[in-house]
Amino acid sequence: MMATPKYQAWPVITDADKQAVMAVLERGVLSGPLSPEVTALEREFADYLGVKYCLATNSGTAALHMALAALEIKPGDEVVVPAFTFVATAMAVLQQGATPIFADIELESFGLDPESFERAITPKTKAVIPVHLHGMPCDIEKINQIAKAHNISVIEDACQAPGATCQDQKVGTFGKLAAFSLQSSKNLACGEGGLLVTNDESCYKRAAQFRMFGENIEMGDKNAYDPKRPLDLKRSYDSVGIGYMYRMQELSAALARSQLKRLDDWNANGQRNAQILNEGLKDLPGWIAPKELDGRKSVYHKYRVQVSERDAVMAKLQEAGLEAVQWQTKILPAQTVFKNMGYSQDVxxxxxxxIDKSFCLFSHTHPVWAQSVELCEHYVDVIRAAGQTCDSKSACA
Ligand SMILES: Cc1ncc(COP(=O)(O)O)c(C=O)c1O
Incomplete structure (x- = not known):
């Protein structure tokens, strides 16, 4: 077997990225409620998605929290979330003092199962947070229909899915609000950061206030940001509600703007690599490759395969020098924080x-969309060769 071709680490930082960041340092404006890189990123990402409003934040979790606050979710309210996702989806609900209610997922899309969502609805349900996990759009159209019938607001957790589409419409534009993450492992990365989007003006205003200490910056800082005037000249310093400090800083915004220019190219690379892997694994006994369902296009934030003897298969691939990771090790209700709150784990x-029978090829550090054709073909060769040395039942034990 040939040696493993080189892995490409993520994020890829180009000269253009470095220049964009240096320009911020030269300008000397590093932060501020209406600072130039942040406001430009907000405009550019809103245009990229085709939505009216965008607020840049210091994390995807902050964007989720702001979305819940914008909907005026309060203690006693219930918010339905999938049992398999990153913990932040449910943690944001706790941060808002509300109650996360877990529902099951679909095995094919990894996303919230619409029927399980509908069964979880009670008179207290105020919102649902479907997740486009691993860049794969969930069944957002059906989830929207159910939510509408029950007067429930939809917040899309699109943290792993910038650029993914459903019937040619970008995810993040289906719900009332949506959150994206710009943390370093994401397809659009700037270190730490997030983006909240919406078409609803009042949600946007409430979220903006929540992002900055409960201040309504339009009251005191309505004028465009002017780097030459003192930052605190016109600010009202009048908090009108509870707020946090969730603003993004200028260096991160400059890097995100530069990376946004290449997002579609990287996503296309991910699509190409996924096709190579899908094709190579399609008739392998015991293996289920990720599948894009009816009109949905994934950006392959992760390439998750389902295989019965998971631990043995992973060990075999790792022995052969291939990156294979499990990512989450427990469903959310089984994580200690939720277990201690009395959540049941068996349903x-x-x-x-x-959780038990799948894993991801590649890793956070070397994600599938950043890799070469040669490396993806090498994965297929190694996996197929390993498959020949063991039958599908005993896998590679
Ligand atoms: C599905 C999902 N939701 C929310 C988040 C939270 O984003 P951040 O880490 O930027 O707070 C992440 C990030 O890992 C995520 O994968």
């Missing part, structure tokens, strides 16, 4: 099956 069979 999410699909989420549990995915």
């Amino acid at each position: 999410y069979p699909n989420a549990q099956e995915l």
Whole structure:
């Protein structure tokens, strides 16, 4: 077997990225409520998605929290979230003092199962947070229909899915609000950061206030940001509600703007690599490759395969020098924080099956969309060769 071709680390930083960041340092404006890089990023990302409003934040979790606050979710309210996702989806609900209610997922899309969502609805349900996990759009159209019938607001957790589409419409534009993450492992990365988007003006205003100490910056700082005037000249310093400090800083915004220019190219690379892997794994006994369902296009934030003897298969691939990672090790209700709150762990069979019988090829550090054709073909060769040395039942034990 040939040696493993080189892995490409993520994020890829170009000369243009470095110049964009240096320009901020030369300008000397590093922060501020209406600072130039942040406001430009907000405009550019809103245009990229085709939405009216965008607020840059210091994390995807902050964007989720702001979305819940914008909907005026309060203690006693219930918010439905999938049992398999990154913990931040449910943690943001706790941060807002509300109650996360877990529902099961679909094995094919990794996203919230619409029927399980509908069963979880009670008179207290005020919102649902479907997640486009691993860049794969969930069944957002059906989830929207159910939510509408029950007068429930939809917040899309699109943290792993910038650029993914459903019927040619970008995810993040289906719900009332949506959150994206710009943390370094994401397809659009700036270190730490997030973006909240919406078409709803009042949600946008409430979220903006929540982002900055509960201040309504339009009251005191309505005029365009002027780097030459003192930052605190016109600020009202009048908090009208509870707020946090969730603003993004200028260096991160400059890097994100520069990276946004290449997002579609990287996503296309991910699509190409996924096709190579899908094709190579499609008739391999015992393996289920990720599948894009009816009109949905993934950006392959992760390439997750389902295979019965997961631990043995992973060990074999790792022995052969291939990166193979599990990512989440427990469904959310089984994580200690939720277990201690009394959540039951036994009623999410699909989420549990995915935890027990799947893993991801490549890693956070070297994600699938950044890799070469040669490396993806090498994965296929190694996996197929390993498959020949063991049958599908015993896998590679
Ligand atoms: C599905 C999902 N939701 C929310 C988040 C939170 O984003 P951040 O880490 O930027 O707060 C992440 C990030 O890892 C995520 O993967």
